[in-house]
Amino acid sequence: MTAPAAASGRVLATLNEDGSRRWIRPKPSPGKWLIRRRAVAYALIALFLAIPHLRMNGKPWMLLDLPHRQFTFFGTTFLPTDTLLLMLLFVSALIGIFLLTALFGRVWCGWGCPQTVWMEFIFRPIERLVEGGFNASRALDRDRKHFAPRRLLKYAIYALLSLTLGNTFLAYFVGTDTLWVWVLSSPFDHLTGFLVMAVTATAVFLDFTWFREQTCLVACPYGRWQSALLDRQSLIVAYDSARGEPRGHGTGARTGLGDCIACNACVQTCPTGIDIRDGLQMECIHCTQCSDACDEIMVKVGKPVGLIRYSSKDALVGNPPRILRARTVLYPLAFTLFFGGFLFALATRSPADVTLLGGQGAPFTQEADGQVVNQVRIKVANRTGDDHLYTITYLDAEGARLIAPENPVRVPAAGNITTTVFVVQAADRFVNGERLVRFRLSDGGTFTREFGWRLLGPQK
Ligand code: SF4
Numbered sequence: 001m002t003a004p005a006a007a008s009g010r011v012l013a014t015l016n017e018d019g020s021r022r023w024i025r026p027k028p029s030p031g032k033w034l035i036r037r038r039a040v041a042y043a044l045i046a047l048f049l050a051i052p053h054l055r056m057n058g059k060p061w062m063l064l065d066l067p068h069r070q071f072t073f074f075g076t077t078f079l080p081t082d083t084l085l086l087m088l089l090f091v092s093a094l095i096g097i098f099l100l101t102a103l104f105g106r107v108w109c110g111w112g113c114p115q116t117v118w119m120e121f122i123f124r125p126i127e128r129l130v131e132g133g134f135n136a137s138r139a140l141d142r143d144r145k146h147f148a149p150r151r152l153l154k155y156a157i158y159a160l161l162s163l164t165l166g167n168t169f170l171a172y173f174v175g176t177d178t179l180w181v182w183v184l185s186s187p188f189d190h191l192t193g194f195l196v197m198a199v200t201a202t203a204v205f206l207d208f209t210w211f212r213e214q215t216c217l218v219a220c221p222y223g224r225w226q227s228a229l230l231d232r233q234s235l236i237v238a239y240d241s242a243r244g245e246p247r248g249h250g251t252g253a254r255t256g257l258g259d260c261i262a263c264n265a266c267v268q269t270c271p272t273g274i275d276i277r278d279g280l281q282m283e284c285i286h287c288t289q290c291s292d293a294c295d296e297i298m299v300k301v302g303k304p305v306g307l308i309r310y311s312s313k314d315a316l317v318g319n320p321p322r323i324l325r326a327r328t329v330l331y332p333l334a335f336t337l338f339f340g341g342f343l344f345a346l347a348t349r350s351p352a353d354v355t356l357l358g359g360q361g362a363p364f365t366q367e368a369d370g371q372v373v374n375q376v377r378i379k380v381a382n383r384t385g386d387d388h389l390y391t392i393t394y395l396d397a398e399g400a401r402l403i404a405p406e407n408p409v410r411v412p413a414a415g416n417i418t419t420t421v422f423v424v425q426a427a428d429r430f431v432n433g434e435r436l437v438r439f440r441l442s443d444g445g446t447f448t449r450e451f452g453w454r455l456l457g458p459q460k
Pocket residue numbers: 239244247259260261262263264265266267277293294297307308
């Protein structure tokens with residue numbers, strides 16, 4: 001069998017010509033953007049680790065309590081009945097991302113995405129520290145020493161970090177109190193939670209050891225959307241080809257050459273391995289590392305910085321900026337509509353949901369003395385963060401009796417209870433076999449509501 005022909009030239013930035021993986025070991029480029037990105041990254045990392053421990057109104061800042069189908073966000077708990085609220089919030093966030101991208105390009109990818117933040121500011125610095133720097137890492141790759149002692153030490157540190165991230169991730173779903181109990185007990189006492197943590201930690205480990213930039217290039221849909229979300233006015237990290245080309249080596253007399261000295265520093269520093277001089281590419285996460293690298297070179301060769309800079313496609317060809325574009329008008333309008341709807345729904349949200357349901361079995365029963373008994377089930381969902389006692393009152397009490405085994409009924413914070421009451425009254429109070437009545441539920445404080453219900457009885 002003949003071997004497949006090798007590709008002529010590089011097909012992908014992360015593939016060698018023989019089809020093997022080309023490991024990207026970006027050379028660090030100190031500069032003004034790196035300082036700013038580092039500050040943002042460490043603040044985000046600290047926030048991510050701290051959020052499960054922070055409390056507001058006695059509740060975690062964020063808790064995605066899936067078993068109880070409750071979502072706590074900055075002291076407010078959303079229940080399954082808040083689907084509309086959550087939908088409005090989700091759509092608002094989606095439109096916010098569209099708007100952010102239209103205005104500032106992939107600023108999220110370069111500055112805020114956990115993949116970039118953890119990879120570039122935690123995992124890669126550890127790699128350089130343990131393996132002996134950028135050149136030493138490349139030498140290990142060249143010699144295919146995947147299990148050299150330094151690399152094994154790096155994997156061990158990565159494994160510890162992955163376990164930390166796996167546990168932190170789990171804390172977002174079960175809370176830190178439960179997590180501590182679980183950490184101090186046998187995994188078999190909470191097997192599901194343990195498996196969630198183990199799978200997450202394994203995924204994190206594989207992501208930062210093996211997949212790395214492939215997560216951005218292959219798995220993340222956001223990079224694919226950018227061609228639809230960006231326009232010619234969107235902010236991008238761009239190479240000024242009008243100034244840089246024709247590129248050429250040498251720093252002396254450069255007759256007929258642009259400012260690019262073809263040093264490749266911008267390529268060596270790129271975490272996705274691309275050459276920004278080829279134009280805007282899906283692989284570019286707009287991390288600005290090439291901008292810092294090129295600025296350093298420009299200073300050395302005595303040229304103005306900014307050959308690679310934040311710009312836009314229009315700005316690069318000299319077109320003036322246009323703030324008012326279809327996307328910068330429509331996205332804010334849509335965002336205001338949905339987020340305004342969310343805020344309105346949140347502000348007018350009732351502190352409790354009450355649902356009346358008919359009794360199970362026969363629609364009514366009649367006692368020996370002819371009195372008619374209707375069974376009514378009352379479901380109360382407490383949306384507040386405190387336990388509440390709800391008193392049920394039957395408002396059509398004349399000649400009727402309310403039998404309520406639990407009254408008032410206690411409903412725990414963010415919980416719900418279904419209680420059953422019985423209404424007993426004379427058969428002659430029904431007209432055409434039914435009677436419209438009202439119940440009142442009150443917690444003695446902010447919540448008092450009346451609810452209509454149709455009782456059934458014998459036809460006259
Ligand atoms: S770093 Fe600047 S000068 Fe060097 S190759 Fe890249 S664009 Fe050209």
